[in-house]
Amino acid sequence: MGSDTFVYTTYIRTTPDELWKALTEPELTRRYWGVAFETDWTSGAPMVWEEGGRRTADPEQVVLRAEPGRLLSYTWHTFTPAWADAVGLGRDVYERLAAGPRSKATFEIEPSGDTxxxxxxxxxxxxxxxxxxxxxxxxxxxxxxxxxxLETGEELPEPPR
Structure with a gap:
């Protein structure tokens, strides 16, 4: 592809506040993602990623911007050998991941009619x-x-690996 950015847009029948909660509240993020975040959701705040009983903390793993119901941005998690083993990645893939630049994820939330x-x-x-x-x-x-x-009250089943 040649680009340094991935963009994905969808429309969800919900409110900006409910979507914000689903992106930030551990009991919801665990349901559809299997991950919970420990942070206070303020710009510059550290983020600890908790996934499957593993906690990943790093000084560069931070909230970049947080505007409830509008915008959320943070640096992507730190790749560790324990994480790679847990998700079934081989040593070569882990080493390539760890050698790459730290990326960031941004969620833009915009009202659009009843979605x-x-x-x-x-x-x-x-x-x-x-x-x-x-x-x-x-x-x-x-x-x-x-x-x-958000639309049905049930997350999708995890696809087989």
């Missing part, structure tokens, strides 16, 4: 790196599960 337009932008990617490849499949599945949770 909300959600645009997810994942930027600062190595154009041909493994993060771009992984999120190209990951974000659409994740956002589909988020949409399902």
């Amino acid at each position: 909300v337009r959600l645009t997810v932008t994942h930027g600062d990617l190595a154009a041909d790196g493994p993060v771009k490849e992984l999120i190209g499949e990951g974000w659409p599945a994740l956002i589909s599960s988020l949409k399902s949770l």
Whole structure:
């Protein structure tokens, strides 16, 4: 693709406040993502990623911008050997992930009639790196599960690996 940015847009029948909660509240993020964030959601605040009992903290893992119901942006998580083992990535893929630049995820929330337009932008990617490849499949599945949770009360089942 050659670009350092991945963009995905969808429309969800919800409110900006409910979507914000689904992006930030641990009991909801665990349901559709399997991840919870420990942070106070203020610009510059550190973020600890908790996934499957593993906690990942790093000084560069921070909230970049947080405007409830409008915009959320943070640096992407730190890749660790424990994380790579837990998600079934081989050593070579882990080393390529760890060697790449730190990327960032941004969620733009815009009212659109009786729906909300959600645009997810994942930027600062190595154009041909493994993060771009992984999120190209990951974000659409994740956002589909988020949409399902908000519209029906049930997240999508995790696809088989």
